[in-house]
Amino acid sequence: MSRLPFAMLGLVSFCVTAFALAADPARQPVSPVGHWSEYEMILQTDQPLRGTLRQVYVDKTSWQRARLTNQLPYGSKLVARDFEAVPDGKGGWKLENDHLVPGKPTTVLIQQKEKGWGATHAEDIRTGEWEFAIFTAAGAQIPVDPEKDCMPCHKEVAATDYNFQVSRFLRQ
């Protein structure tokens, strides 16, 4: 008996599964907009040369565990919330405690780690089990291609769990 039908069946099955995984909305990071009480702000990055700033949040449950274990657990949601800074009225930017003051919110970026995520990406692109999404300040999803727009840079920091600042801040 020919093995071809079984091979074809296996291939079709693989493709269907791969497509289902890629299209599975459950593997998309959730929008944090409107749920800020579930998050803790851990640091702010100022961009004083252009008057913008980024506040970095982590969901409270994961951050509590991370501070005990020194690593980000499954379920971690790292959020970058971007703002325009408030002008000081003298050509500069208003400061409070030597930090820029957040004004109009602009964009929200999230990376979320869940067990088994990331498997739909090629190994040379994949960033562990992290997935990425970008939203407007109001919570509408902005279409991006994470494989081109997010993962290449985050892959550079595999040593700090594919994030630039949170894991390093955790160890400070």
Place this chain on the structure above:
Amino acid sequence: MPLRAALFCLMLALPTVAKAMDKLLAVEEGKFAPETLQMNVGDRLVVINNTQKKPFVWGLGHNYSFDFRSTSEDRWTHEPGQSLGIVLDQPGEYFIGNSYDGKMHATVTVEP
């Protein structure tokens, strides 16, 4: 004698009127130079891009973090040859990184 006294007073006053300085950190191929840098509070950290690439340079300290974005461009901070500076008013140790090269880093220490 009055002149000597005046000079002595001037010498005593010099440290307190010392001006903030520019401290230079260069982006080279695959590294920052130097990789460690000492500054004082109020000095300006100037990062110059000596490559033909467009790096994204950022700094992370315990009390203050920053990056060098200066235009509406979000994908990089420096054009080739460009020099940008940020005054650091918070003492402490800063990790300086380039988002496009995870192996590049420098440590900047800002003394009180």
